[in-house]
Amino acid sequence: MHPLAPCQVIGIFDPRASYEAALRENPDNLQNSSTGGRQKRGVATHSKFWASHRTLKIAFINPPSHAHRNAVINAIKHWQNSINLTLEFVDDATGDIRITLEAPANYSAIGTDATLRQPHQNTMNVGTDLMHPQFEATVMHEFGHALGMEHEHQHPHADIPWDKPKVYDVYLHNFNWSKEQVDHNFFRTLDAINTRTTPYDKLSIMHYKIPNEFTTGDWSVENNSTISQKDRRLMRKVYPRNKEDRATSPPPRISLAEIKFATFITGNT
Numbered sequence: 001m002h003p004l005a006p007c008q009v010i011g012i013f014d015p016r017a018s019y020e021a022a023l024r025e026n027p028d029n030l031q032n033s034s035t036g037g038r039q040k041r042g043v044a045t046h047s048k049f050w051a052s053h054r055t056l057k058i059a060f061i062n063p064p065s066h067a068h069r070n071a072v073i074n075a076i077k078h079w080q081n082s083i084n085l086t087l088e089f090v091d092d093a094t095g096d097i098r099i100t101l102e103a104p105a106n107y108s109a110i111g112t113d114a115t116l117r118q119p120h121q122n123t124m125n126v127g128t129d130l131m132h133p134q135f136e137a138t139v140m141h142e143f144g145h146a147l148g149m150e151h152e153h154q155h156p157h158a159d160i161p162w163d164k165p166k167v168y169d170v171y172l173h174n175f176n177w178s179k180e181q182v183d184h185n186f187f188r189t190l191d192a193i194n195t196r197t198t199p200y201d202k203l204s205i206m207h208y209k210i211p212n213e214f215t216t217g218d219w220s221v222e223n224n225s226t227i228s229q230k231d232r233r234l235m236r237k238v239y240p241r242n243k244e245d246r247a248t249s250p251p252p253r254i255s256l257a258e259i260k261f262a263t264f265i266t267g268n269t
């Protein structure tokens with residue numbers, strides 16, 4: 001049984017706009033970008049993290065109830081002690097992150113891609129029902145995207161033994177996805193650049209549930225329901241709260257020449 005469709009990130013169809021938005025917000029995103037045309041795969045390879053220590057305003061568009069809104073806020077706050085951002089929940093609908101709570105889909109923009117959404121558009125949706133056992137985990141997962149995190153099962157070292165025909169069969173027929181959607185969300189691996197220096201983590205809140213039937217051999221990942229230690233380690237590197245965090249994240253320097261020759265990709269594979 002697959003009662004919930006997995007999360008899909010909000011794709012940005014203009015990679016150059018995404019790149020420029022990421023750099024405008026946080027120049028450190030450049031150190032994680034491909035330069036000199038070395039990228040082998042057609043995926044955006046810059047990171048999309050917010051500027052350190054900034055205030056991130058979080059708004060709700062037409063929340064169905066105070067209880068629903070508060071449950072989302074409480075779940076988001078699980079990230080707070082691993083980041084140096086100030087999370088400010090605002091009462092009107094204008095925020096850096098704009099959340100809708102409409103069933104059934106779950107999706108979010110990745111980090112600074114949210115700045116490319118129109119002011120009236122949401123940047124994140126939590127469609128999982130408030131009473132569902134996975135509600136809190138779903139919010140933490142979607143907000144991980146909002147902080148700039150990608151899907152963990154697309155980590156370059158995930159090496160998942162996919163039974164691809166089986167996955168296509170389930171998603172094309174049960175969820176009406178296209179083959180391209182399955183490829184994009186399941187099988188496409190991201191460059192190491194997106195996942196920075198943390199090793200692949202089966203316990204990540206950013207991992208899809210992978211039933212055994214989707215793989216060959218005995219391989220599966222359950223519904224992860226908490227933010228893992230490695231998730232927190234990554235966020236502490238990106239948004240260091242103290243000297244110890246910073247010490248684990250030496251900032252690689254990049255030359256002006258490299259900035260000048262940074263290349264942009266089209267998103268074609």
Ligand SMILES: [Zn+2]
Pocket residue numbers: 007008009141142145151
């Ligand atoms: Zn996701």
